[in-house]
Every structure is written in structure tokens, then in C-alpha cells.
Amino acid sequence: MSKSVSLSNRAKKLIEGPKFWFILSFVYIIARLPTWFFPFDSDHWIFYYVGRKWLDGAVLYLQVWDHKSPLIFAINGGMHALFGDNLLLHRTFLTGVSVLSVWLFYLVVSRLLKIVYGKNSTLSTRIATLVFAFWANLSQFTNSGNNTENFGVVALLAAVLFYLKWKEVKHWKWLLYSGVGISALVFLKINFCILLLPLIIDFIVTLRKDWKKILSLGAVWIAPLLAQGLLWYSYFAPRGLLGDWWIAMVTFNSKYLRAGWAGNLSGQFIFLAILGVAALFFVGCYVYLFQDTRKKRANPLIITIGGSALLFSVILGTFYTHYYLIVIPYFCTVFALYWRQVKHSRLFLVLAVIGAVGSLGISYRQLYNNFYGPTADDFAAMESAASAVNAKTTDKDKIFFYGYGATFYQLADRDSGSRFISASHLLIDEREGFGFGFTDKFIGDMQVSGAKYVIIDPATINIYSENEKAMDYINNRYELELVVNDYQLLRRK
Numbered sequence: 001m002s003k004s005v006s007l008s009n010r011a012k013k014l015i016e017g018p019k020f021w022f023i024l025s026f027v028y029i030i031a032r033l034p035t036w037f038f039p040f041d042s043d044h045w046i047f048y049y050v051g052r053k054w055l056d057g058a059v060l061y062l063q064v065w066d067h068k069s070p071l072i073f074a075i076n077g078g079m080h081a082l083f084g085d086n087l088l089l090h091r092t093f094l095t096g097v098s099v100l101s102v103w104l105f106y107l108v109v110s111r112l113l114k115i116v117y118g119k120n121s122t123l124s125t126r127i128a129t130l131v132f133a134f135w136a137n138l139s140q141f142t143n144s145g146n147n148t149e150n151f152g153v154v155a156l157l158a159a160v161l162f163y164l165k166w167k168e169v170k171h172w173k174w175l176l177y178s179g180v181g182i183s184a185l186v187f188l189k190i191n192f193c194i195l196l197l198p199l200i201i202d203f204i205v206t207l208r209k210d211w212k213k214i215l216s217l218g219a220v221w222i223a224p225l226l227a228q229g230l231l232w233y234s235y236f237a238p239r240g241l242l243g244d245w246w247i248a249m250v251t252f253n254s255k256y257l258r259a260g261w262a263g264n265l266s267g268q269f270i271f272l273a274i275l276g277v278a279a280l281f282f283v284g285c286y287v288y289l290f291q292d293t294r295k296k297r298a299n300p301l302i303i304t305i306g307g308s309a310l311l312f313s314v315i316l317g318t319f320y321t322h323y324y325l326i327v328i329p330y331f332c333t334v335f336a337l338y339w340r341q342v343k344h345s346r347l348f349l350v351l352a353v354i355g356a357v358g359s360l361g362i363s364y365r366q367l368y369n370n371f372y373g374p375t376a377d378d379f380a381a382m383e384s385a386a387s388a389v390n391a392k393t394t395d396k397d398k399i400f401f402y403g404y405g406a407t408f409y410q411l412a413d414r415d416s417g418s419r420f421i422s423a424s425h426l427l428i429d430e431r432e433g434f435g436f437g438f439t440d441k442f443i444g445d446m447q448v449s450g451a452k453y454v455i456i457d458p459a460t461i462n463i464y465s466e467n468e469k470a471m472d473y474i475n476n477r478y479e480l481e482l483v484v485n486d487y488q489l490l491r492r493k
């Protein structure tokens with residue numbers, strides 16, 4: 001027992017001392033390494049492609065389209081302006097964004113825990129930061145790092161941090177700064193709004209006796225959101241694209257969510273299984289949470305933070321791991337408050353170690369995939385097909401990759417002949433009956449652009465051939481010219 005206590009005391013001193021920052025750096029590097037070598041990623045190049053085309057003069061949602069809010073494309077357009085398509089520079093920049101998120105989390109959780117533990121919050125703050133630095137940088141959550149969730153974590157933490165600063169000093173400028181984070185979060189992904197509920201509830205409860213302040217300070221708080229909304233309105237309204245903007249930002253995604261819950265996008269079993277494991281992991285925390293509520297020790301803001309994270313996770317309806325990156329800060333905050341109560345449980349420790357090692361193994365599998373195995377082989381095959389297309393076309397020629405993502409366009413150095421860059425949107429709209437007429441728009445785009453080649457992806461053709469309208473058009477207008485590693489290169493007749 002004495003050895004165990006001695007070891008515990010040494011670990012406590014190590015974490016609370018200056019060497020903590022070396023430990024944090026080590027944990028961060030071990031967790032982040034697979035993201036640095038994530039395989040050439042379709043989603044990465046979708047966001048970059050749309051941002052690049054927009055920055056180069058294409059009209060967003062008319063000449064280039066993806067079902068995301070405009071801010072993510074503005075950010076990726078900025079990456080294009082600063083770094084071109086240099087993947088090394090992209091990942092250097094995205095690592096900087098990730099480091100910023102770790103620092104913001106440290107500042108946020110330290111303020112929240114001081115409410116509960118006072119001056120004795122250092123150990124819990126630093127353990128929570130280690131857990132966050134680990135989980136939020138595993139490649140299954142980050143992917144290649146430039147999607148909405150990676151930037152959303154920074155926006156969310158900034159919004160919470162500046163809100164807490166306002167609660168400390170009661171100066172309106174901190175609400176304004178918090179509003180900037182909220183504005184970024186909303187225009188990255190509309191369903192991120194769920195994670196703002198704890199702040200809104202706490203704001204109203206804090207000022208419940210003064211409705212004039214609620215209205216006046218609330219106006220300051222939402223001013224950045226209104227300003228950004230006006231900015232996007234001024235871009236889309238003169239071009240008659242308010243409806244297209246709304247479809248890309250809200251309507252398509254709401255219908256996509258329903259399709260996910262129907263089990264048409266990903267397996268529901270794995271979604272429910274993972275969600276169940278997460279719920280079991282946090283059930284102990286919430287038992288203590290409600291006990292502390294009765295003791296008047298738990299902070300209401302932390303209670304609602306955990307609740308909104310669970311609500312967000314349930315509403316998603318599909319299991320794509322990167323969707324859950326945005327809730328990791330909230331889950332780690334709840335864990336920070338209640339890890340002391342379960343730290344002596346052998347079952348908890350065993351499950352935590354198994355979960356951490358298993359998750360790290362899943363993450364490092366992507367590192368392996370980048371260099372070896374089927375993923376590397378598939379990339380080499382696509383690269384050969386893209387080189388063949390590049391050799392048969394000029395910079396002015398358009399193509400269409402009838403598969404998923406924008407990786408092929410990046411490798412071939414050619415642009416899509418349609419506003420759509422992925423066959424998935426066409427299929428989902430047709431199969432699920434969304435009613436947006438995407439396939440008709442695709443056909444119209446292809447007629448105008450005269451796209452020289454359509455490339456059929458062998459990995460997804462069985463799925464995307466279900467869109468009979470698109471396949472009929474392709475078969476009538478294009479004929480097979482060459483097969484490269486099972487990729488069919490169809491030339492316009």
C-alpha cells in the first residue's frame with residue numbers, strides 16, 4: 001500500500017509541476033502522428049477543392065457545390081491562398097490549429113474546475129488536458145484535419161472561454177468575443193448550435209432578474225452572428241442563391257440526418273453500439289454529478305455541458321467517427337470533474353486502458369494504411385488512372401469522377417465538369433427522394449462544360465450505378481476508351 005501511495009504522490013507532483021508540459025507534448029505527439037500521415041483523403045480535397053474554386057472566382061453553390069456551410073470553404077480557400085496544394089504545409093497549419101485547441105481547452109477547464117475545487121483544481125485540470133490532447137488528436141476523429149469539426153472545436157472552446165471571462169469581470173467586450181466564436185461555430189455547421197445551449201441557459205439564469213440586461217447584452221452577444229449572416233446574405237442574395245445557400249447549409253443536411261436514422265447511410269448497429277459504450281462510460285460520472293447537485297457542489301454549467309454533448313451524439317443518427325470530435329471537449333470536461341470518484345475502481349482503470357490502447361491502435365492503422373496494405377494499393381491505382389487522364393487532357397478540359405470525393409481531381413490536376421464533385425450527392429438525392437433535382441443539374445452542367453472524360457471508380461460503381469438517370473446519361477454520351485487498374489476512362493462521343 002505504501003509503495004502505491006508513494007507512486008501516486010510522485011505522479012501527482014509530476015503532473016502538477018513544470019514537467020507536465022513535456023508529458024503533454026509527448027502525449028500530443030504520440031496521438032497526433034497518424035493524422036500527419038493520414039492517407040490522401042477524399043474529404044480533405046473536397047473542402048480544399050471547393051475553397052480553391054471559390055477563391056479563384058467560381059460562384060459558391062452555383063458553379064461549385066458541397067453540402068456544408070460557407071465558412072469551411074472560406075477557411076480552405078485561405079489555405080489555398082497561403083499554401084497552395086502543398087499537403088505538408090496544410091498539415092503544419094492544421095497542427096497549429098490543433099495545438100490552439102489544446103491550449104484553449106486548458107484555459108476553459110481550469111476556469112470551470114476552479115468553481116468547484118478552488119485552488120485545488122490544478123491536478124484535475126491537467127489530467128483532463130492530457131485526456132483531451134490524446135482523444136482529440138486520434139486520426140479516427142481528426143481525419144486529415146481540415147473539416148468542420150476540427151475548426152469547430154476551436155470556435156466552441158473560444159466561445160466558452162470568453163463567456164467564462166465575461167462571468168468573471170462582467171464586461172460586455174468578452175460577450176462580443178464569445179459571439180465571434182459562436183458565429184464561427186454556426187456557420188461551420190448548423191447542428192453545432194446544440195452545443196451552445198449550456199451557455200444560453202447559463203446566461204439567462206445568471207441575469208434572470210434583469211431582463212433589460214438579458215436583451216442588451218444578448219444583442220452584443222449575437223452581434224457577430226448577425227454580422228456574418230449579413231455578410232453571406234450580401235454575397236448570395238444578389239446572385240439569386242439564397243435558396244441554394246439554405247439547401248446546402250440546412251435542408252440537405254436535415255434530410256441527410258433522417259436518412260441516417262433510417263439506416264441508409266451507415267450501419268445503425270455500430271452507431272448504437274458505440275453510443276452505448278460511451279453512455280456506459282459516462283454513467284458513473286453522472287451518478288456522482290446528481291449526487292453533487294443535491295450537495296449543491298456541482299456547477300449547473302457543467303451539468304448542461306455534459307447533457308448537450310450526449311444530446312448532440314444521439315441526434316447524429318450515423319456513425320462517422322469525425323462527427324464526434326466536436327463533443328470531445330465537453331466529455332473531457334465532465335470527466336475532469338468526476339475522475340476522482342472512479343480512479344480507484346479497477347474495472348474503470350482496466351476499461352480506460354483497453355479503450356485508450358485500442359483507440360490508439362485504430363488511429364495508427366491509418367499510419368500503416370498510408371504506406372502499406374489495400375489503402376496504399378488503391379491510392380497507387382487511382383494515381384495511375386489520374387496520370388492517364390492528365391496525359392489525355394489539357395488544363396482547360398473538364399472531367400467527372402463518378403465516385404466519391406475530390407482526390408481524383410487533385411491527382412489529375414483537372415476540374416469537375418459539374419458543380420458537383422462527388423457522385424454521392426446525386427445518388428442520395430435520387431434514392432432518398434430529397435427532391436433537389438441534383439442529377440438534372442449535373443446533366444445540365446455536363447452539357448455546358450462538355451466534360452471530356454468520365455472516370456468510373458471500380459470501388460463504388462455498384463453503389464452509384466443505382467442512380468439510373470445519371471448512368472443513362474453517361475452511357476449515352478460517353479464510350480469506353482481505356483481501362484487503367486480497373487478505372488474505366490470514358491471519353492465523350
